[in-house]
Amino acid sequence: MKNSNQPMMKERFYPVRHIVLLALAIFWLIPIVWLLLCSFSTSNSMSISHFFPEKLSLIQYKNLLFKTDAANQFPRWMLNTFLIAAFNCLISTFFVLQVAYAMSKMRFRARKGLMNIGMILGLFPGFLSMIAVYFIMKTFNLTNSHIGMIIVYSASSGMGYLIAKGFFDTIPNSMCEAAKIDGASQNSIFFRIIIPMSKPIIVYTSISAFLAPWVDFIFAKIMLNSGIAKDWTVALGLYGMLDRSRKNLYFGQFCAGGVLVSIPISILFVVMQKFYVEGITSGSAKG
Amino acid sequence: MKGKFKQFLGSIGHYFSDFGAAVVHGDWSVKLSLVFMGAGYIRRRKYLYGVFLLAIEVFFILLAATFIAPNLAKFGTLGTVKAEMHFDDVLFTNVWNDFDNSFKILLYSIISLVAILIFALIWISSIKGAYSLQKMDEQGEKPPTIRDDISSAMNEKYYKTLLAVPVGGIVLFTIIPLIVMICIAFTSYDEQHMPPAALFTWVGWANFKQLFTTSLTSTFGYSFGKILRWTLVWAVLATFTNYFGGIMLAMLINNKRTRWKKMWRTCFIIAMAVPQFVTLLLVRNFFADQGIVNTICSNIGLTSLLKKIGLVPAYLNYIPFLTNPNWAKFMIIMINIWVGVPYLLLIATGILMNIPQDLYEAATIDGANSFQQFRKITMPYMLFVTGPYLINSVVQNINNFNVIYLLTNNVFETSDQLLANSHARETDLLVTWLFRLTNEYYNYKMASVIGIMVFVVCTVITLVAFNFVIRGNKEEGMQL
Structure with a gap:
């Protein structure tokens, strides 16, 4: 140095x-x-x-891959996780972009208040509410179901809008003004101008939403508690393989599973990497 | 701060005074809307809205009769009828009585309160809407058609269209659950009071008192103090070791004298590709008491060396990496560096490249050495750009569940009887303690109290940090 x-x-x-x-x-x-x-x-x-x-x-x-049993349902886990991830990706991306646009490009009375509430909610430990969410889902019979998992992952995703908002803030307002003078509605400004310009942040948001179910362990553990291996996600399944009673039988398969999961994740990560730094710095500096 | 609060109160005042004006100055149809929602709309020939509002009112009344009232009636006691089984002579089997489920009563009551609030907002805005229609009528303006309303939902009210669903999701899956859990902190919901078999009820601040007292029967006070201290130490150490580790590594790699920059960067970034839970579970087996690291350490004589110094108790023939409290804490921090530094490397690399090079050139001409440059240029710039991120990561580390849980669960057992009595361990953070209390011991009341304490700690840290560390206007704080 x-x-x-x-x-x-x-x-x-x-x-x-x-x-x-x-x-x-x-x-x-x-x-x-x-x-x-x-x-x-x-x-x-x-x-x-x-x-x-x-x-x-x-x-x-x-x-x-081919010898599935009570403790190993790896192909099934991959499929489960993929489906949950795909839906979560779709819903979360929409939610995040919607909230970010409203908070960045529109001015209304409740704006600051809502942003402050969002910040305060973020200070509560996430799975404090998880316990109650579990009981809510249970009353609707949605625990141990993948629809329930999708809801759990994506329902509150709107709170993670800050990074996208930081990005939208950098798009000059004059551009929106010009479109408005030309008679464009806010709706078409959002879909025709802002979204096409926001490819980096859309890639970032959707990939991070897609990755969440692959790497999340704790929410899956709370929600999918039936003990039936077929229901699990990859994270939960691989954790189960290293259970005290199974460790000596499945350690090799755990490692193989870890390698296989890492392949898609690392590919996506390489794609996302470029936007990662931008996201962290722009989102936090302008939040 | 004070001005904002006044503004906030002012806008609430406005909200209700508008409503009052609508009620006072409204004609008979607006006043009738107070009882029959939508009357004002129907009078102005906006039948669709009128019928829709009336339908909402009917729905709400039905909901109130069947759901809201019965639940709120029991909200004060959280249920009085205990679950009991009795033999039914007609059906000839054992049947349960019509018992109360305290948790459901609590949950449904909170949902009811939110429903009442939402209905009240619709009610108030319907009356304001009816009044504004009346005013338009009096001034001879044409009331907006449905097409106008759709166009306004796509234009000046577009934020409502955008926010409706995401905010609804947050209310349902974050706000309502949080209110329920905060309420549970004031109840007796624990292993002995588990619905449906048993009832729980309100106990006031008793659980908070328990968290701060240590007595013969309860050691929560002792455990809370110990774990809070470790949580704070962990949050600060984890954040700063990663932060400075990442910056140092980034500077080392990006330095002009370093060759093969891309290759070095890739080496560290590969570590991020494997999901955290895989590496953490792997590393935990790596450092197990009978794991491979211990085999290597005893082969090269490190174990006996550490025994001689006294870092490893003499009665052990392995290094208790994750089973001795002090070793475990040390290892957790080290492993967290392994996990976290690549992320910081990525971030720091991006930011370092943005620092204007002429700053360094000017400093070199002025005779500043590299440490001075680091202290006066690099660090201020980094801190300015990453300041909010840094505060955020302290809060995130307080809630850093994965590292601690995956490394120590089923591995680390405490020998401190006082901690064990309240189901805590030396390596626990507040959140992992909270998780164990709910997941293994069903002590929801104490878990909720701890959750609230985590919130308090995070809030204090955030407020203090934002007020004292990052002063003034962010945009103008850094003048280069």
């Missing part, structure tokens, strides 16, 4: 900083490498003596 702006000596190689970086990178990659190695090992249980498995094979993947 010394003299970071010295323009000279570009070609010199500085070994110390590269060794530090290499050490850090290894530290960060070890768990990932271990996950991969375990997923290709033949042993079902966790190896405690070898870091590298003695023999590499695809048996864990084969068992995971």
Whole structure:
């Protein structure tokens, strides 16, 4: 970090900083490498003596995908999670964009008040209300159902409008004014002008809404409590595989499952990455 | 702050004085609307609205008779008829009596109150609407047609169209549940009072008192103090280790002297691709008492070395990474660095690239060394851009359920009897304690009290931080 702006000596190689970086990178990659190695090992249980498995094979993947049983319904979990994620993505994106547009581009009396209420609600721990939501869903017989999960994930998604609002704030108001003079309604300004201009934030919002069910563990655990493996999402299912009684039978499959789940998530993440920083900084600075 | 509050009161005052004016100056049809909603609309030949409003009123009256009144009547006691089974001579089986379910009464009462509030708002606005129709009539203006109303819903009232459904979702699935849970903090809802088998009732502030007292029968006061302290320590440490770790790493990678920048960045970002729960569960097995790290540590002699220093108790032949309170806390922070730093790396990289380079050049000419540049240019800029994010992440870390729960659940057991009596553990945050109280011990009343305390803590932190750390106008705070 010394003299970071010295323009000279570009070609010199500085070994110390590269060794530090290499050490850090290894530290960060070890768990990932271990996950991969375990997923290709033949042993079902966790190896405690070898870091590298003695023999590499695809048996864990084969068992995971084709040998379903009471504790392993991986293909089913993927499908469940995908459906929940897809619907959540659709509904949440609409909700978020709607709220963000109203808060960013329109002026009305209750605007500030609603924004403050939203902020206060955000300070309550999320699953305090979850417990009551569980009972509400139970009275409508929607626990242990995927429709219930979709509702739980997407119903309150409008509260996460801040990042999108930050983005809309950067679109000049003069553009909307010009459209209004040309006779466009607010509705067509929203759909014809703002939405086509907001591709980055739509991608960001929809991908993060799509990812939520894949990585959420706690809401799924509260809502899907029947104990029937077929109902679960991926997160819940993989957690169940490492249950104390099952750990020694399913550890290999858990790792294989972890690898398989990571593939779509990392692809989406690479797409979203570009907008991630923009979202964090614009959303928070202008919130 | 005070001005805003006055403005708020003023707008509420306006709301009701408009309504009063409508009632006083309205003609017979507006006054009739007080009893028969929609009368004013029908008089002005807006039949569709009139009938619709009347239908709402009829629906509300039916709802009030069948749902609202019976539930609100029991709201004061939360039910008095205990569930009992008795033998029915006619059906020849055991049947349950017509018992009260305290939780349902509470939940339905809250829903009823919200329904009453919504109806009251519709009622008031219908009368205001009828009065404005009357005024238009008197001034000889044409009242708006349905087409006009649709066009206004797409234009100056478009925000209502946009917000209706999302706000409805928030009311139903966030606000009503929150009110219910806040109410539960004032009831006796716990394992011994579980509906439907048993009733619970209002107990006032007793649960709050219990949270702050330590006695022979209850150790909540002791546990609360201990866990609150660890929660705050955790929130501050987790936030700042990640924050500065991320900035340092970003500066290290983005420095001109570093080669293969893209490759280094990718190495760290790969760690984000694997879902948190997978890595956390994996790492927890990694560091298990009989896990692979312990095997390696004992092979290279680290275990016996730590024993000699006294960091590992002599009677153990492994390092209690996640089973000893102090080790576990240390490991949790370390693992959280592993989890969180890549995110900060991403954010910091983006922001660092935006810092105008001429600032550094000017500083170099003025003879500032790199540490001074870091302290006077990089940090102020970072703090300015990420200030709100930083406060937000302290709050988020107070509520950071995943890391603690996934790393310690089923692994860490407390040996502190006082903590165990109130079902707490040394590594617990307030939220994981709350979760265990509900999920394993059905102690909903104390869980709700703890939830409210979390809210209080988060609110205090947010208010203090926003008032003292980020002063003045955000847009003009940073003059470069």
